Amino acid sequence: xxxxxxxxxxxxxxxxxxxxxxxxxxxxxxxxxxxxxxxxxxxxxxxxxxxxxxxxxxxxxxxxxxxxxxxxxxxxxxxxxxxxxxxxxxxxxxxxxxxxxxxxxxxxxxxxxxxxxxxxxxxxxxxxxxxxxxxxxxxxxxxxxxxxxxxxxxxxxxxxxxxxxxxxxxxxxxxxxxxxxxxxxxxxxxxxxxxxxxxxxxxxxxxxxxxxxxxxxxxxxxxxxxxxxxxxxxxxxxxxxxxxxxxxxxxxxxxxxxxxxxxxxxxxxxxxxxxxxxxxxxxxxxxxxxxxxxxxxxxxxxxxxxxxxxxxxxxxxxxxxxxxxxxxxxxxxxxxxxxxxxxxxxxxxxxxxxxxxxxxxxxxxxxxxxxxxxxxxxxxxxxxxxxxxxxxxxxxxxxx
Amino acid sequence: xxxxxxxxxxxxxxxxxxxxxxxxxxxxxxxxxxxxxxxxxxxxxxxxxxxxxxxxxxxxxxxxxxxxxxxxxxxxxxxxxxxxxxxxxxxxxxxxxxxxxxxxxxxxxxxxxxxxxxxxxxxxxxxxxxxxxxxxxxxxxxxxxxxxxxxxxxxxxxxxxxxxxxxxxxxxxxxxxxxxxxxxxxxxxxxxxxxxxxxxxxxxxxxxxxxxxxxxxxxxxxxxxxxxxxxxxxxxxxxxxxxxxxxxxxxxxxxxxxxxxxxxxxxxxxxxxxxxxxxxxxxxxxxxxxxxxxxxxxxxxxxxxxxxxxxxxxxxxxxxxxxxxxxxxxxxxxxxxxxxxxxxxxxxxxxxxxxxxxxxxxxxxxxxxxxxxxxxxxxxxxxxxxxxxxxxxxxxxxxxxxxxxxxxxxxxxxxxxxxxxxxxxxxxxxxxxxxxxxxxxxxxxxxxxxxxxxxxxxxxxxxxxxxxxxxxxxxxxxxxxxx
Numbered sequence: 001x002x003x004x005x006x007x008x009x010x011x012x013x014x015x016x017x018x019x020x021x022x023x024x025x026x027x028x029x030x031x032x033x034x035x036x037x038x039x040x041x042x043x044x045x046x047x048x049x050x051x052x053x054x055x056x057x058x059x060x061x062x063x064x065x066x067x068x069x070x071x072x073x074x075x076x077x078x079x080x081x082x083x084x085x086x087x088x089x090x091x092x093x094x095x096x097x098x099x100x101x102x103x104x105x106x107x108x109x110x111x112x113x114x115x116x117x118x119x120x121x122x123x124x125x126x127x128x129x130x131x132x133x134x135x136x137x138x139x140x141x142x143x144x145x146x147x148x149x150x151x152x153x154x155x156x157x158x159x160x161x162x163x164x165x166x167x168x169x170x171x172x173x174x175x176x177x178x179x180x181x182x183x184x185x186x187x188x189x190x191x192x193x194x195x196x197x198x199x200x201x202x203x204x205x206x207x208x209x210x211x212x213x214x215x216x217x218x219x220x221x222x223x224x225x226x227x228x229x230x231x232x233x234x235x236x237x238x239x240x241x242x243x244x245x246x247x248x249x250x251x252x253x254x255x256x257x258x259x260x261x262x263x264x265x266x267x268x269x270x271x272x273x274x275x276x277x278x279x280x281x282x283x284x285x286x287x288x289x290x291x292x293x294x295x296x297x298x299x300x301x302x303x304x305x306x307x308x309x310x311x312x313x314x315x316x317x318x319x320x321x322x323x324x325x326x327x328x329x330x331x332x333x334x335x336x337x338x339x340x341x342x343x344x345x346x347x348x349x350x351x352x353x354x355x356x357x358x359x360x361x362x363x364x365x366x367x368x369x370x371x372x373x374x375x376x377x378x379x380x381x382x383x384x385x386x387x388x389x390x391x392x393x394x395x396x397x398x399x400x
Numbered sequence: 401x402x403x404x405x406x407x408x409x410x411x412x413x414x415x416x417x418x419x420x421x422x423x424x425x426x427x428x429x430x431x432x433x434x435x436x437x438x439x440x441x442x443x444x445x446x447x448x449x450x451x452x453x454x455x456x457x458x459x460x461x462x463x464x465x466x467x468x469x470x471x472x473x474x475x476x477x478x479x480x481x482x483x484x485x486x487x488x489x490x491x492x493x494x495x496x497x498x499x500x501x502x503x504x505x506x507x508x509x510x511x512x513x514x515x516x517x518x519x520x521x522x523x524x525x526x527x528x529x530x531x532x533x534x535x536x537x538x539x540x541x542x543x544x545x546x547x548x549x550x551x552x553x554x555x556x557x558x559x560x561x562x563x564x565x566x567x568x569x570x571x572x573x574x575x576x577x578x579x580x581x582x583x584x585x586x587x588x589x590x591x592x593x594x595x596x597x598x599x600x601x602x603x604x605x606x607x608x609x610x611x612x613x614x615x616x617x618x619x620x621x622x623x624x625x626x627x628x629x630x631x632x633x634x635x636x637x638x639x640x641x642x643x644x645x646x647x648x649x650x651x652x653x654x655x656x657x658x659x660x661x662x663x664x665x666x667x668x669x670x671x672x673x674x675x676x677x678x679x680x681x682x683x684x685x686x687x688x689x690x691x692x693x694x695x696x697x698x699x700x701x702x703x704x705x706x707x708x709x710x711x712x713x714x715x716x717x718x719x720x721x722x723x724x725x726x727x728x729x730x731x732x733x734x735x736x737x738x739x740x741x742x743x744x745x746x747x748x749x750x751x752x753x754x755x756x757x758x759x760x761x762x763x764x765x766x767x768x769x770x771x772x773x774x775x776x777x778x779x780x781x782x783x784x785x786x787x788x789x790x791x792x793x794x795x796x797x798x799x800x801x802x803x804x805x806x807x808x809x810x811x812x813x814x815x816x817x818x819x820x821x822x823x824x825x826x827x828x829x830x831x832x833x834x835x836x837x838x839x840x841x842x843x844x845x846x847x848x849x850x851x852x853x854x855x856x857x858x859x860x861x862x863x864x865x866x867x868x869x870x871x872x873x874x875x876x877x878x879x880x881x882x883x
Contacts, residue, residue, distance in 0.1 A: 123744040125817060133753035137764045137863065138781070138875050140827035140841040146815030150828050154811040157852040205815040206824070206847070256779045256787035258835045262811035386811075386829060386839060 004278040005103040007398060009242045010231040012109065012224045013042025016355040019219035019343030020188040027056075027063040027117040028073035030220035030345075035074055035113065042224040043234060046074065049224065050107035052081045055094035055114035057346035058127055059085070062117045070113050087382025088294060089247065090114060091221065091350025092391040096245045098225050108230055114352075115220035116345030126216055145213050146205040147384035148297040153207070154262030155303055159314040163207055169317040170298035171198035174211045174340055176326050177295065181337025183368040188215040188343030198298075212298040217343025221351035223358075228398060240358050243375070243394035244278035246271045254386040265300075265381055267390035268307040272379070275392035276309075281375075284309045288331060288394075289373035290360055292353035294381040295338040301325075305333075308379060308392070327368065335360060335368050350391060353378035357395045405527045406568035406702065410676040410709040411463025411559040413455050413538075414663050416844050418442035418722035419731050421551055427728040428546035441661035442724065444554040446540050447844060448734050448821035449862040452479045453489055454874065455557035456538040457496045457860040459669075461804075463534070463559035465712035469497065471563075473531025474504040476522065478514035478668050480587070481540045482507055483872060492874065493536065495765040496860045498801050512635065515558075515668040516692035516700065522562040523572050532563040539667030542592050542735055549594055552637070554664025558672030558715075569679055569709035570688065570702040574622030578614045579696040582606045607640045611697045612647045615689055618699035626650050630686040631678040635671040635693045650689070662719050679709035680716060721882060733821065745819045750866040752873050762799070767858065767876045769836055770797030778802075778836040800834075802858070803876060807832035809854040814847045822846075830856055830878050843877035855881040 015037030017030045025033075039046050054070040056063045063069050067081025086093040091114030098110035121127045126144055156166050175195050181187040193211060201209035231239055248271035254260045272284070281287050293308065295301035305316040310331055311324075319325065325333035336342045336356040339349060357376030359365050375396045382389040421439035425432075446455070456477055475497075477490035484492075490505035508518040515537035522533035538557030543549035584606050585596040611634065619626065626649040634641035638658035645655055656674050658665070666673060671692050678688050684706025691699045713721070725731070732738040762768045763781045770782030775791035778800055786793045812828030819825070826842040826849070842850060843861050850856075856878040863875040 121744070125745075128745065128748050133756040134760055134781075136750075136752070137757060137760060137873060140839060141818055141820070141825065141864075142827060143815055143818040143825075146813045146818050146825065146827065149813035149815070150811035153813070153828075153852050203814075204817055205813045208813075251789075252783070252787045253789050255829070255839050256783075256837055257777065257789065258831060258837055259789070260837070262829055 005099060005245060006243050006278055006280065007228065007241045008103040009099040009225050010228040010236070010398060011240045011242070011358055011395070012044070012226045012231050012234065012236065013038045013040070014223045014355045014358050015041065016186060016221040016352055017219050018186040019217045019345060019352070021119050022218035023119065025218060027069060027115050027220070030117065030218060031070060031073045031113055031115050034220040034222045038222045038224050044109065044224070047077050048109050049076070049079055049111045050109055051098070051101050052076065052079055052111040052113065053094040053097035054081055054083045055085065055090035055112070055347040055350070056083060057085055057087065057090045057116060058118065062120050063115060086389050088296065088346055089350060089380040089382040089389045089391040090347040091352065092245070092378065092380050092393060093247070093350070095223055095351060095354060095393070096247065098223070099242050099245055102225050102227060109224060109226045111222060111224050112351060113220065113222040114348035114350060116347040117218050118216050118345060119218050124216070142384065143205065144384065145208050145297060148300055149205040149208045150262060151303050151385050152299045155299070158261055158263035161317060166317060167199060167207055169302055169320040170212055171195045172320050173295065173298040173301045174198045177334045177338045177340040180327055180335050180368060181341030183366070184336045184342060187337040187341050188217045189337070189341040208297055208299065214296050214339040215341065215343040217345050219343055219345035219348045219352065221348045221355050223351055223354060238362055239398040240361050240395050241398040243396045244275040244392070246274035246278060246392045247389065248274065249389040250383070250387045252387070262385065264303050265307050265385055265388065265390065267388055268304060268379065268381060268392070271390040271392040272308045275394050279394040281394065284377070285331065287375055288377050289375050290332045290335055290357065290370055291377040291379065292334060292336070292338060292356050293379040295334055295340050296344060296381070298340070300381065301333065304379065308377070332370055335365065335370065350378065350380050354393065354395060361395065361397050403565045404568060404571040405523050405562070405564045406571035407679070407709065408532065408561040408563045408568055409463050409467070409711050410569070410679050410714065411459045411461065411465070411712055412673055412676050412715040412718045413458035413462060413557040414444045414718045414722065415446045415450055415455070415555055416721055416723050417445050417447060417725050418662070419445055419725050419728070423726040423728045424551055431546045439551060442722065443551070443664035444556055444666070444722065445731050446555045446734055449843060451483050451862060452481045452538040452540045452557070453483050453492055454860050454862060455540065455555065456493050456536040459538065459557035459559040460493060460497055460534060460536050462712035462714070463561050464497070467711060469499060471532050472499060472503050472534050473529065474506070474522070474525060474533045475499065476506050476508050476518040476533065476535045478508040478518045478535065478537040479539050480509060480512060480514065480668055482509060492765065495761060496874070498766040498768070498803065511694040512668055513692045513694035513696065513698060515672055516690070516698035519560060519562065519700065520575055520577065520698060526562055526564045532561055535560045535562060537669040537672050539669055541594065541667050542737070544593050545732065545737060549596065552660065552665050554666045556663055556666035556669050556673060558669045558676055560672060567707065568705055569707045570704050573624065573687070573701040573703050574618050575698065575700045576614050576617030576621055577696065577698045578610055580610055581695055582610065603640055603643060607636065607693060608643055608647055611644050611691050611693055614697035614699035615648050615691050618689065618701045622701040624687060624701065628687045629654050629689050631656060631682060631688040633671055633674040633678060633688070633690040635691065644691070662722070673715060676709065676715040679704065680714055742819055742821070748819070749868065750864045751869065752866060752871055757873065764875055767801065767803040768799050769802045771800040772796045773798055778832065778834045780836055780838050802832065802836065805832050805834055806855060806857045806881060809850050809852055809856060810837065811852065812842070812850055826850065841877045843879045845880065850880055857881050
């Protein structure tokens with residue numbers, strides 16, 4: 001049995017563009033913005049990158065297919081670029097490609113870039129995505145908020161909560177992320193809100209109101225990875241290594257089998273178990289210092305606290321309201337504002353999460369810096385609760 | 401002795417939406433002035449995702465409820481508002497009913513007598529050849545805003561299963577048909593609306609000169625006197641029927657309510673709906689006369705056997721299932737007579753990949769799922785590998801029909817962002833009683849209608865319109881079981 005990639009890959013440098021409604025920028029601008037920061041952080045020439053992975057979800061939206069957009073934007077010296085797409089796990093998938101190439105010894109230095117330019121549709125919310133020709137014939141014409149909202153009704157029914165109680169915890173989730181984003185200079189939504197505002201906002205998809213939904217943002221984030229040995233040879237002392245990178249796509253059980261009750265995400269549980277095994281983590285709630293999870297909607301973050309093993313089944317509502325996941329809580333979640341407030345340019349989100357963990361682990365997080373964190377988790381949930389791709393990564397400070 | 405032919409069972413369908421006529425008057429009174437009298441009652445109208453075809457399917461299901469469909473030899477679908485001019489509408493209905501491809505399908509159209517004409521054809525057929533005949537009539541006639549027809553028309557459907565021998569709810573005693581090119585109203589092929597002539601002329605020169613003769617001939621054929629007639633159904637306004645009873649010497653007590661106060665005149669379907677009302681209350685031996693009207697008249701004499709005609713909800717059931725409505729603009733929007741701005745998301749291209757639609761027509765139109773022959777798991781859609789995580793066997797699934805199954809809401813949302821012509825868009829996962837899980841849209845579910853655990857059944861509805869290519873596609877949606 002293969003041992004996995006734990007500590008075989010180090011992050012040499014990272015970059016993240018400002019997220020938001022970047023009316024002034026195209027995908028090339030956003031990629032250059034993130035890359036310039038990363039390559040300076042890494043302290044290398046761009047031509048030392050031997051292979052690159054580009055994550056883009058909505059290729060229909062101005063960025064286009066293939067590896068070309070990255071190769072062209074950065075004027076790479078015909079470096080191999082692989083375009084990857086795995087719904088909202090796309091950014092993490094790009095990192096996985098680059099990390100595996102390094103771990104395999106195929107290349108010394110690799111780049112993972114995630115980018116999304118969403119705000120060119122002319123309307124609010126996510127663009128229409130292409131569907132299969134068969135799905136069109138029978139799938140409900142769902143929206144992301146409508147699909148994720150269903151966790152709310154099912155979760156309340158499963159655990160015997162009144163929706164008002166779940167709504168209050170959801171409001172706390174969003175309030176907390178706005179608080180964090182206020183201290184996060186590159187975040188999209190940096191305003192503070194009150195719990196009351198979240199509770200009384202207009203309904204988007206029951207039970208989700210406006211403040212239960214994440215921002216639709218433009219942005220890019222990237223990572224340059226290498227081996228810990230090469231990183232050390234390049235003078236890196238404080239080093240963040242990849243402890244685990246796990247992926248779990250649905251196989252149809254949620255949408256087609258009675259065993260799923262709709263109140264949780266099966267794939268997140270599987271991906272987390274795999275990641276914890278690879279990273280050698282036995283008690284995540286005790287060992288993980290911070291996390292960036294896929295809070296596309298407040299209800300998603302709420303149920304993920306249970307799926308990832310940080311709250312006992314049916315306890316997330318209480319733990320959230322008790323402040324367990326606030327910035328000063330036991331396991332801070334979304335210290336940069338998360339998808340909710342930092343923003344969610346789909347292809348970039350996984351790498352943006354890694355960027356925040358990396359930033360916190362290296363003590364560079366400024367006003368929102370946590371006290372000496374050593375181990376962080378990222379989680380993506382691409383798709384919708386009844387059919388999705390989950391990814392979990394664990395990043396940690398490497399003691400050389 | 402020749403075995404009798406007649407009607408085995410009856411089924412009805414009316415859309416739930418019942419627009420109060422006072423709402424029409426409030427919205428259009430500025431244009432019409434005082435028409436005299438206060439508008440009373442309601443008229444039925446289709447939800448955005450209903451048309452004649454979907455109503456026909458629902459009426460047919462009601463008529464066939466609980467019975468074996470394998471005995472059907474033919475299906476006729478009568479309407480003046482078939483959604484397709486060249487594509488078998490009856491073929492779609494037959495597929496939705498999961499009837500075998502050997503069932504002969506025919507669309508009957510051309511005028512409001514298409515239903516009674518198809519019924520007479522059905523009687524002739526079952527007398528001569530084996531198998532039952534299903535006759536479905538449905539209409540969703542449009543009317544110009546502020547017109548008389550807007551007030552008087554309704555949308556609805558009815559179905560009659562016709563057979564020979566025993567187990568009949570009513571036996572055919574005789575019939576007669578007259579054909580006259582009397583134009584009381586007409587609608588050109590390219591037109592959306594009827595052009596209707598003066599009512600007094602229609603009554604005096606049309607109804608009173610044509611229908612009584614047809615009735616008399618039919619009674620003669622049946623060997624009966626007028627006095628024997630216990631129930632009289634005349635297609636058209638109730639006030640005309642009274643004059644016809646008088647003209648034919650049939651007792652006024654035989655007249656049937658024209659359902660004007662509840663659903664309005666449902667066109668081709670209407671004589672069947674009124675006949676259903678009669679069948680649902682008739683005693684054994686009662687003689688019934690049904691007379692249609694439209695460039696002539698078909699008169700049909702029947703005798704009730706006392707057998708219950710309605711295996712499903714029947715007319716009384718669907719009449720009671722309405723919801724009072726005062727949204728005149730929604731009525732216009734559902735009729736396609738005003739264009740609501742549904743936003744940029746509604747610009748999405750809805751082109752149908754016809755090769756896929758054909759490849760998957762059993763799944764989509766007939767709502768056929770798969771049952772794993774190895775582990776028994778029922779699943780939709782069918783797939784090459786079983787969805788049961790403990791099985792996952794390849795190529796083990798056999799067809800299982802899901803349309804008549806029931807289930808419960810597992811998850812749902814009311815989505816105000818998604819494009820629908822009736823916000824909010826309500827959809828979610830449905831757990832079927834047979835263990836399957838279906839990701840489904842809900843039909844006829846305004847906000848606050850359902851919750852986790854609500855019992856649901858399925859109805860055949862329009863899934864999407866393709867305005868660019870004048871196409872529409874159909875699929876099944878979940879709707880609460882209303883008791």
